[in-house]
Amino acid sequence: MRLKEQILEKVFLLSAFAAVVGVILVFIFVSIKGIPIIKSIGITKFIFGLDWAPTDKHYGILPLIIGSFIVTFGALLIGAPMAIGTAIFLSEIAPSQIKAIVRPAVELLAGIPSVIYGFFGLIIIVPLVRMVFGGSGFGLLTGWLVLAIMILPTIATISEDAIRAVPRSYREASYGMGATKWQTIWRVVLPACKKGLMGATILGMGRAIGETMALLMVLGNAPVVPKSLTAPASALTSIIALDMSYASGDHQVALFAMGIVLFLISFSFVGLIRLVSSRG
């Protein structure tokens, strides 16, 4: 019995360790391939360069960074309130029959492959945006709408957990004071789980900035600082995916260096979650 316990302990330790080793290995590999960028192109020219044209040997990724951030924050702006609304509805309002429909639907949404979201965007949202705003239909706005749906389940499920973690006694006390349901939710429950909601939102942000396939299909892939929300744009991830198959030399180094940039952005999101959840 004792032996079995020990073995199990080691097995779990090993699996936990695998995650750490995985992160470190990926980071080291991407860094080794990407760091030569400092010598070959120059870090300022790379990060702040406005011209991404691999065939002309121009490797400035600022337009792609800007694209990545605008598409992420726009998706959050649309997706986060919707997701938190869903979470409130599920945990505070919905009767159990409706819950039985909505919750599996949200969970299913999380399991749909991103290429399917891209396809959905291409077939439904691109023509819709084109009809309403003219132009090609490809661009940031389309990216926002597709990504908003994609990050909804991430934010909604974690927010729901956070809301449920608020002790029942808080609600009972609020009702006891004569507060309505809305007052209880808005003034008592939500402030009590503010941290959890923020954590959920940041996690959604991480999901959004790393999204690739769907963006490749709906953004239009023009490597420019977008002039409008309905003009074609690019994200770091989608350009890596687009170029990886044929890139060589400096171009390939630039793609790996973009991987480092994405890594650092992801790290800072994780750091942000830690910061938010450690503050009292």
Add this chain to the structure above:
Amino acid sequence: MRKCSRRPSGRPKLLALLLLVSIGTGCARGGAQKTVSISGSTTIFAVAQAAAEEFNKRNPDVKVTVQGGGSSAGIEAAITGAGDIGMSSRDLKDEELKAGLVEHIIAIDAIAIIVNPDNPIKKLTARQVRDIFDGKIANWRQVGGKDVPIVLVNRDEASGTREAFLKKVMEGKKFSKDAVIQPGSGQVRSIVASTPAAIGYMSLGYVTPEVKVIEYDGTRPSKESVFKGKYKLSRKLKLFTKGRAKGATKKFIDFFLGDWVQKNIVSVEFIPVRG
């Protein structure tokens, strides 16, 4: 993050796998090369696929596998040895010239300029096309069409078609950066087919009735107009091998250039190099 690793690694991994397979089977059968892997231009892909099928039928001891990836990927594979043959719809760039590749011209192809069927425009001059793709002309009204902004659809930089178009049409001017970029001719076609104000270009072999081909500089692209040299937007489609082709690779290339493939497969979509 986890999703982004899927697509980029797909092709190189497959190529590596192909290489392994080719080494593996080659050794197993006493050193003779029995697998030929061919990859690159999506323009040539369908034709190469059809030729490979017939070749495999006639030569059961040799296995020819065909992959896309774009001209640049094909040339890269031929240079590094990840593949036996690279398909390309563009010429070699300076840095690729030194790699010792041998070219085999398999067909001549026209690049058609396409618009949405609802677009009243029927023809454009070379200069108008250049100004449109350069971004100088941004509204269809400027070339006699409706008053709507032009939606440019361009190919990605791995594309040989893009490279050929750049060389033949743009004459030193750069492509407008505001274009929608798509990684394949199929995507370009479907966007132009569904977007009223769109303009794009692709191999004549890829054109379907969903899109409208316009006259370029007074000539419609067709096998005859290209053959007679009237249609200016044509290019050679090539296979590249590292050094002179040998063994099964040579056999396949000879088959590709032979009468049967040229007559029954190549001539359906392109202009054959013979007859």
